[in-house]
Amino acid sequence: MLKVSKFGQKVAAVSGIGQLMDDLGCALADGRHILMLGGGNPAHIPEVQKYFRRSMLELLEDKGQFEQAIGNYDPPQGNKRFIEAVSTLLNNEFGWNIKTKNIALTNGSQSAFFILFNLFAGTFEDGAKKKILFPLAPEYIGYSDVGLVKNLFVANKPQIQHINNHIFKYHIDFDRLKITDEIGAVCVSRPTNPTGNVLTDSEIEKLSDLACENNTPLIIDNAYGTPFPNIIFTDARPIWNENIILCMSLSKLGLPAARTGIVIANEEIIDMVSKINAVMSLAPGGIGAAIALNLVHSGEIIRLSQDIIKPFYQKKAADAVEQLAEQLDGIDFHIHRPEGAFFLWLWLRDLPISDAELYQRLKKRGVLVVPGHYFFPGLKEQWRHRKECIRINYAQDKETVSKGLEIIADEVKQVYKAKS
Numbered sequence: 001m002l003k004v005s006k007f008g009q010k011v012a013a014v015s016g017i018g019q020l021m022d023d024l025g026c027a028l029a030d031g032r033h034i035l036m037l038g039g040g041n042p043a044h045i046p047e048v049q050k051y052f053r054r055s056m057l058e059l060l061e062d063k064g065q066f067e068q069a070i071g072n073y074d075p076p077q078g079n080k081r082f083i084e085a086v087s088t089l090l091n092n093e094f095g096w097n098i099k100t101k102n103i104a105l106t107n108g109s110q111s112a113f114f115i116l117f118n119l120f121a122g123t124f125e126d127g128a129k130k131k132i133l134f135p136l137a138p139e140y141i142g143y144s145d146v147g148l149v150k151n152l153f154v155a156n157k158p159q160i161q162h163i164n165n166h167i168f169k170y171h172i173d174f175d176r177l178k179i180t181d182e183i184g185a186v187c188v189s190r191p192t193n194p195t196g197n198v199l200t201d202s203e204i205e206k207l208s209d210l211a212c213e214n215n216t217p218l219i220i221d222n223a224y225g226t227p228f229p230n231i232i233f234t235d236a237r238p239i240w241n242e243n244i245i246l247c248m249s250l251s252k253l254g255l256p257a258a259r260t261g262i263v264i265a266n267e268e269i270i271d272m273v274s275k276i277n278a279v280m281s282l283a284p285g286g287i288g289a290a291i292a293l294n295l296v297h298s299g300e301i302i303r304l305s306q307d308i309i310k311p312f313y314q315k316k317a318a319d320a321v322e323q324l325a326e327q328l329d330g331i332d333f334h335i336h337r338p339e340g341a342f343f344l345w346l347w348l349r350d351l352p353i354s355d356a357e358l359y360q361r362l363k364k365r366g367v368l369v370v371p372g373h374y375f376f377p378g379l380k381e382q383w384r385h386r387k388e389c390i391r392i393n394y395a396q397d398k399e400t401v402s403k404g405l406e407i408i409a410d411e412v413k414q415v416y417k418a419k420s
């Protein structure tokens with residue numbers, strides 16, 4: 001067997017999520033018609049794609065622009081014109097005071113998390129070992145394996161608010177939340193993947209105050225948030241200050257292949273992110289910035305997000321909840337209130353089999369979801385709940401989602417029936 005460093009052993013090892021992604025990919029590739037309610041792909045929304053196509057055509061037709069976009073490396077901080085446009089947009093929208101020195105681009109926000117988590121957690125020069133704290137698990141699966149060292153994360157169990165018999169919401173349990181010296185940074189996704197939760201304004205303010213008091217950066221993953229792609233169905237106020245690292249992305253807008261992440265933070269952090277960009281990839285790719293530049297510059301990206309993207313997903317969420325509620329009648333099921341992103345988080349209380357077995361059974365029937373237990377990075381406590389949930393992506397076309405949900409409901413009913 002090839003001998004590799006600890007870095008290789010850790011990062012190139014077989015990870016749960018790596019295996020799952022392979023499994024999802026192979027299932028799709030084996031020629032059967034698969035109902036893909038797994039993965040995190042955004043929908044292909046024709047009205048939105050029209051804008052990207054138009055941007056691309058303008059880029060091609062505008063003399064010299066296309067050659068500039070493909071022919072030059074950007075600086076390690078990222079494309080200057082795009083950064084300027086983003087800072088102006090955010091300042092106009094939210095009255096912030098963001099300068100271009102507060103923004104760096106990365107090759108997708110996933111790369112930003114790799115950089116940030118390993119900057120603020122791991123082994124420090126004085127020998128201290130620090131971790132990233134997730135105040136509320138479940139949390140995004142993609143964070144799980146980005147640590148260069150083992151055990152980089154700690155997470156807290158949430159409080160559960162039952163909104164009605166079948167709808168619930170997770171809240172941060174502030175009584176249990178301790179930002180000790182061991183914590184290098186705090187991180188939340190808002191809206192949250194996998195649950196569609198949107199932390200309330202008061203939760204996020206409290207978290208920000210706590211982080212500030214403890215001199216610990218607060219990372220807010222805004223991949224689905226405002227002002228773009230704005231897949232938020234509640235009234236959530238975005239916040240930023242010198243202690244907050246806000247991570248955004250062009251992916252969920254409909255440009256995941258462009259690999260464009262946007263980090264907004266204090267100058268010192270942006271300087272470090274830029275330097276790490278230079279080492280890791282010389283410069284972030286510029287195609288996403290080139291396609292989105294005019295949309296950001298004109299502010300059209302906000303209208304697109306508000307008038308097309310948000311209602312598109314909101315309708316899909318409502319349809320999916322309605323169908324599941326009808327078809328799971330008689331089962332002790334609970335759906336996290338969909339407040340944003342494009343996932344339904346289905347909790348099947350006292351599920352007689354594990355979420356992993358349910359995943360396998362659904363796969364046999366041609367439906368792919370993601371088993372819930374992957375979404376608890378850093379949670380040490382035993383908790384049955386984590387094996388009672390699945391994540392369902394409802395971004396696909398109506399027929400696919402509806403057929404998929406029908407099979408999920410039928411399989412779940414069979415599982416409970418076999419027990420009784």
Ligand SMILES: Cc1ncc(COP(=O)(O)O)c(C=O)c1O
Pocket residue numbers: 040107108109110111140142189192193221223248249250251256259260261
């Ligand atoms: C919550 C969250 N954060 C970050 C990402 C990473 O997105 P990207 O690297 O495409 O910007 C995703 C992708 O699914 C996500 O769901």
